[in-house]
Amino acid sequence: MSTIEPLPDKSSEASPGVPEVPADVLAELRSTWTPRPAPDGPGRAARHRLAEAARRLVEAVKLADAEGDADALQSVADDVSDLAARIAALPSLRDREPNLADLQLHERSPLVGAANPLAPPMELEADGPVIRAHAVFNAAYEGPLGRVHGGYVAAAFDEVMGVAQSGSGRLGMTAYLTVRMKRSTPLHERVDYEAEVTRVEGRKAWVTARSYAGGVLVADAEGLFVRPRALVLQDEARAAGEA
Numbered sequence: 356m357s358t359i360e361p362l363p364d365k366s367s368e369a370s371p372g373v374p375e376v377p378a379d380v381l382a383e384l385r386s387t388w389t390p391r392p393a394p395d396g397p398g399r400a401a402r403h404r405l406a407e408a409a410r411r412l413v414e415a416v417k418l419a420d421a422e423g424d425a426d427a428l429q430s431v432a433d434d435v436s437d438l439a440a441r442i443a444a445l446p447s448l449r450d451r452e453p454n455l456a457d458l459q460l461h462e463r464s465p466l467v468g469a470a471n472p473l474a475p476p477m478e479l480e481a482d483g484p485v486i487r488a489h490a491v492f493n494a495a496y497e498g499p500l501g502r503v504h505g506g507y508v509a510a511a512f513d514e515v516m517g518v519a520q521s522g523s524g525r526l527g528m529t530a531y532l533t534v535r536m537k538r539s540t541p542l543h544e545r546v547d548y549e550a551e552v553t554r555v556e557g558r559k560a561w562v563t564a565r566s567y568a569g570g571v572l573v574a575d576a577e578g579l580f581v582r583p584r585a586l587v588l589q590d591e592a593r594a595a596g597e598a
């Protein structure tokens with residue numbers, strides 16, 4: 356059962372200095388992250404199941420006791436090695452052009468991707484101009500004992516803020532990301548995130564975010580997202596073509 360206090364509802368508050376972005380434009384910009392669709396076929400459902408099994412495998416390996424039965428560890432190392440070779444022998448994404456579903460971040464991202472065993476995976480949801488997310492980090496993400504490694508704390512913010520920059524009306528690259536880790540982020544517990552754009556100047560968008568465990572603020576972040584010059588030129592050429 357969740358012990359999380361509801362986060363304050365800020366979905367109807369517009370920040371000064373942030374453009375009003377039509378809901379359909381926001382939905383289009385966010386569609387690579389959220390909503391996560393149902394698998395588009397049995398192959399993709401099986402791939403998601405494989406990724407989930409691999410997550411359990413990684414956590415189990417991380418927790419395997421070196422003082423336990425060395426022969427048993429050697430034996431499962433052989434099995435896992437054989438399994439890795441079997442999976443590598445299956446048809447690979449390297450052998451064909453990826454389709455749109457393969458390319459979506461809710462599929463492939465190392466933070467939210469259902470098909471990526473590195474992803475906890477985080478769950479993202481749009482709430483007006485705000486992006487909300489939650490994740491449970493297992494033992495594989497441990498830095499300080501019982502707590503999430505700071506690099507993963509920052510990576511989770513980058514993903515949530517990466518989608519929240521859509522509130523500027525365009526997408527860019529993370530130019531900088533500053534994370535203040537006020538308390539440790541716990542393992543094995545739901546961590547909640549919220550992020551939104553606070554300022555936009557030309558192709559630059561500033562985003563802030565917060566994370567909570569058990570309703571308590573554990574970290575906050577500020578980042579700058581910049582739409583690359585080359586893409587701005589493409590945007591302008593497309594707009595001129597449509598005019």
Ligand SMILES: CCCCCCCCCCCCCC(=O)SCCNC(=O)CCNC(=O)[C@H](O)C(C)(C)COP(=O)(O)OP(=O)(O)OC[C@H]1O[C@@H](n2cnc3c(N)ncnc32)[C@H](O)[C@@H]1OP(=O)(O)O
Binds near residue numbers: 513581
């Ligand atoms: C990109 C499109 C879509 C992506 C969506 C899918 C996301 C995938 C995953 C999502 C996961 C989450 C996302 C990720 O993980 S994104 C992956 C991690 N980030 C990167 O790899 C970014 C690498 N850097 C770059 O590509 C370029 O440097 C960028 C594109 C950022 C700017 O290069 P560009 O040549 O275009 O621009 P410019 O250099 O003329 O600068 C322009 C303006 O910006 C200001 N400035 C620049 N940097 C900084 C800085 N550090 N602090 C303060 N200010 C900075 C600069 O002063 C100037 O200001 P002004 O003088 O005009 O006032």
